[in-house]
Amino acid sequence: MNRFKLLVVAAVLVQGCSMHFDPFLHSAENTDAEPEPVSPPANGLWYQQAPSEVQPPSAAPDQRLQQSPLMVFRSLGNSYQASYIHKSLDDYAEQMAMQLVGNMQGPAQTRRMAVASFVELDANLKQTSVLGNQLAEKLMAQMQGFGLPVVDFKAMEQIQIGAQGDLLFSRDVSELARQQDIDLVLSGTLVRNARGVQIHARILSMQDRQLVASANGFIPAVVVDSLYSPPYVLSE
Numbered sequence: 001m002n003r004f005k006l007l008v009v010a011a012v013l014v015q016g017c018s019m020h021f022d023p024f025l026h027s028a029e030n031t032d033a034e035p036e037p038v039s040p041p042a043n044g045l046w047y048q049q050a051p052s053e054v055q056p057p058s059a060a061p062d063q064r065l066q067q068s069p070l071m072v073f074r075s076l077g078n079s080y081q082a083s084y085i086h087k088s089l090d091d092y093a094e095q096m097a098m099q100l101v102g103n104m105q106g107p108a109q110t111r112r113m114a115v116a117s118f119v120e121l122d123a124n125l126k127q128t129s130v131l132g133n134q135l136a137e138k139l140m141a142q143m144q145g146f147g148l149p150v151v152d153f154k155a156m157e158q159i160q161i162g163a164q165g166d167l168l169f170s171r172d173v174s175e176l177a178r179q180q181d182i183d184l185v186l187s188g189t190l191v192r193n194a195r196g197v198q199i200h201a202r203i204l205s206m207q208d209r210q211l212v213a214s215a216n217g218f219i220p221a222v223v224v225d226s227l228y229s230p231p232y233v234l235s236e
Contacts, residue, residue, distance in 0.1 A: 089131075089227065090138055092219050096201055097142035099215035100186070104203065106212065111183035114151045115140040118199070121189040130227050131197060131219070132190060139186060139201070153180050182206055196220040 101108075118132035119125050144150040156175050160167040170176060188201035196219050203213040 087223065089134060089219070089223060092199075092217055092223070093135060093138035093142050096199065096215050096217045097139055097146060099217070100143070100201060100203060100213045101146050101148075103215070104213040108148055108184070108212075110149075112149045112151045112181055113143060113184040113186060113203070114153050114180070114182045115143065116185055116187040118188045118190050118201070121191045121200075125189070129190065131224055134227060135199070136187070143186065151180070151182055153177075153182065184212060194221070197224055 115136045117128040117136045120127045120129065120132070140150055140152070152169075153176065154169045154171065156168060156170050157177055183206055184203050185206055186201065186203045188199060191198040191200070199215075199217040199219060201215045201217070202211055204210065205212055
């Protein structure tokens with residue numbers, strides 16, 4: 001009889017343990033199960049954290065929020081545009097300079113190059129902008145960094161010393177050298193659209209206007225807009 005009672009008690013204990021741990025086992029199975037597919041949201045925006053940026057659950061909520069930046073993906077058919085981008089105009093100028101140097105025809109180290117302002121692609125090709133002037137300045141530094149002899153034709157023959165500073169550059173033709181020893185000219189056109197500006201750059205030979213090198217690029221609108229703060233005024 002005692003043996004029978006022991007068997008009954010053991011069976012009850014085993015059944016109780018099984019009932020107690022079933023939820024835990026069920027939870028573990030659900031954790032390992034494959035996630036159900038998620039339907040895309042109506043607005044077309046996806047927010048997904050990079051695996052390296054995900055913070056452990058032990059981190060404080062505020063810390064996880066601050067240290068877990070979101071990657072934003074735009075779906076087709078949505079006009080979402082980023083309000084910030086980590087690249088600057090220098091980065092795009094560097095990429096364009098690499099393209100120009102990479103496909104340049106003929107020796108360039110012995111030919112003196114000037115860089116002119118980029119202009120809007122319109123009927124007269126004479127309208128420049130903040131972007132056109134700054135892109136020319138940055139490309140001047142980039143091309144010189146590649147070892148090409150760059151000429152700054154805006155430098156006067158003499159330094160003008162004044163109370164507000166000592167001036168070397170001018171846009172007054174009468175103050176510049178009448179004879180400019182220039183072999184190549186780098187310039188290009190700007191084509192604007194809702195998302196940014198398409199850049200078409202080219203290097204021309206001053207002797208025969210032959211195309212020596214060319215490059216295309218795109219600068220997002222957020223980068224272009226950042227050039228206008230603080231305000232930049234073009235003199236008439």
